[in-house]
Amino acid sequence: MIIIKINILAMKTSFRIFAVFLLISGSFNTRAQVSPKANTLDTYFLEALSKWEVPGMAVAIIRNDTIELLKGYGVREIGNPGKVDENTLFAVASNTKSFTATAISMLIDEGKLKLDDKVVDYLPWFRLYDPYVTLNMTIRDLLCHRSGLETFSGDLIWYGSSYSRDEIIQRASFLKPNYGFRANYGYSNIMYLTAGQIIAKVSGMSWDEFISSRILTPLGMNHTNTSITKLDMKGNTAMPHNDVDDKVIAIQYLNWDNIGPAGSINSSAADMIKWIEFQLKKGKLNDQVLVSEKSLREQWSPQTIQKVSAFSEKLWPSTHFKTYGLGWGMMDYHGKKVISHSGGYDGMISFSAFIPEANLGFVILTNKNSSLYYPLSYKILDTYLSNDTIDWSSKFFDLIEKNKEAELTQKKEDEQLRISGTSPTLSLNKYVGSYISLIYGEAKVELVDDKLYLKFLPTPIFHSPLEHWQYNTFTIKFPDVPALPEGKVSFILGPDSDVEKMLIDVPNPDFDFTELDFIRQK
Structure with a gap:
């Protein structure tokens, strides 16, 4: 069974540097020419888009300094005629991490920090669960996912919440590690957020200002920004989509500003291919070095092994x-080193990759919570790196359909295991109250129209009625987060037969509700 979901991002700059940026700002001298390979892929993309029921997509491919494909497919929003083009904006989510890592590299080139500097030297208030890890965590550790935390641990702290960037990092001190320090890969958005706050501390400007002034403006990525607050929702902006009850629906953008350095960039295919070309040119823009090849090579070098x-x-x-x-994943494929990153936003999935040996790079942006990017990326790689003609779109579509069938079977088995004819141990008002998690904060259980209702106070989108399942267990389904499945809430009684704690489980690949240990306040 396969599940492919990505999930599950100061104006003290000297006048000298600013003047240099003005001189080199703009586009690369890149020629556009559609190749036979790109023509073949173009047809394949159209068929796959329809098969996977994705409303819209944009793709860019560059090879040997020539843009061979730069095109939009489908519509920006289902039910509306606006077409996707090369300048349509999408949330690129965790593709943001390569920008954050490059910003760190720029500061290293300037002698303002080192990769193996301790985090506490820049953020003295930084804490993790283990004091030893706190004192020895380096900037390198932040960027290569080896803190010891499980993948996506703590993401419920920031997702849709009112917590600031610093508050999120502070709450991460209560997250229990799942691995030894530097012993295993565990993807962490919060560690990237921490790196972003170091950029702010060292540079004297916010992470957003640094990315904009030092990367986006020089590269001529003029449509790209770091916050959905800068999107024109009625303009050339793709809307996110999800499958709900076997229908594709448009959903609202969710603000990710509080996790910005890990995933808040919005961009277009035309702009993102400039970012990829910048990598292929090893940090140069029209013979001007924005970041050293030495630093980029370190980003493209193995730091944490994956299985x-x-x-x-x-x-x-x-x-x-x-x-x-550092900000990029790596693998070998058809004898070549592939450097890439994916991005998963609410209702949007994206992917960027480049292969230095082949002088090849590409970007895929989609406006649905779909794994379509995955087969398309392999199709592009096969087309340019081999003679393989595997229909990855059909192969993965079939795998995912089988996975859906397995999920339905599991749901039926859960129903069969349900013990019928039970009732809560206590009267409903005995479950009402405030529940505190050191990691997350406060959740409340209220009695509304003779039914229990759960609210996560820092995260307004997390609210749900509690429907009785069995004994002291209830089901939940967050109406404002349709991508999340139904889950369960279990109330645990103490020795005095009063409710002591609340355990929540919403099975999904992106958020671990089970790490939130909610204790009822007396």
Whole structure:
């Protein structure tokens, strides 16, 4: 069974640097020319878009300094005629991490910090669960996902919440590690947020200002921004979409400003291919060096090893290693080193990649919570790096359909295991109250129209009626977050037969509700 969801991002700059940026700002001298390979892919993309029921997509491919494909497909919003083009804006989510890592590299080039500097030297208030890890965590550790935390641990602190960037990092001190320090890969958005706050501390400007003035403006990424507050929702902006009750629906953008350095950038195919070309040119823009090749090579070098699963070995026998560098993932494919990153936003999935040996790079932006980018990325790689003609779109579509069937079977099995004819141990008003999690904060259970109702106070989108399941367990379904499935809330009684704690489980690949241990306040 396969689940592919990504999930599950100061104006003290000297006048000298600003003047240099004015001189070199703008586009690369890149020629546009559609190749036969790109023509073949163009047809394939159209068919795949329809098959996967994704409303819209934009794709860019560059090879040997020539843009071979730069095109939009489908519509910006289902039910509306506005077409996607090369300048349509999408949330690129975790593709933001490569920008944050490059910003760190720029500061290293300037001698303002080092990769192996301790985090506490810049953020003295930084804390993690283990004091040893707190004192020894380096900037490198922040950027290569080896803090010891499980993948996505703590993401419920920031997702849709009112917490500031500093408050999120402070709350992460209560997250219990799942691995030894530097012993295992565990993808962490909060560690990237921490790196962003170091950028702000060292540069004297916010992370957003640094990314805009030092990267976006010089590269001529004029449509790109770091916050959905800068999007024109009635303009050339793609809307996010999800599948709900077997229908594709448009959903509202969710503000990710509080996790900005990990995932808040919005961009277009035309702008993102400039970012990829910048990588292929090893940090140069029209012969001007914005970031040293030495620093970029460090970003593209293995830092944390990832496992190649048996499933992966069978499907892609030419892939022998997978690893994470600094802001980029790496693997080998058809004898070439592929450097890439994906991005998963609410109702949008994106992917960017480049292959230095082949002088090839590409970007895929989609406006639905769909794994379509995955087969398309392999189709592009096969087309340019081999003679393989595998129909990855059909292969993965079938795999995901089987996965859906397995999920339905599991749901039926859960129903069969349900013990019928039970009732809550206590009267409903005994479950009402304030519940505190050190990691997250406060949640409240209220009695509304003779039914229990759960609210996560820092996160207004997390609210749900509690429907009785069995004994002291209830089901929940967050109406404002349709991508999340139904979950369960179990109330645990103490020795005095009063409610002591509340445990929540919403099975999904992006957010771990089980790490939130809500204790009822007396």
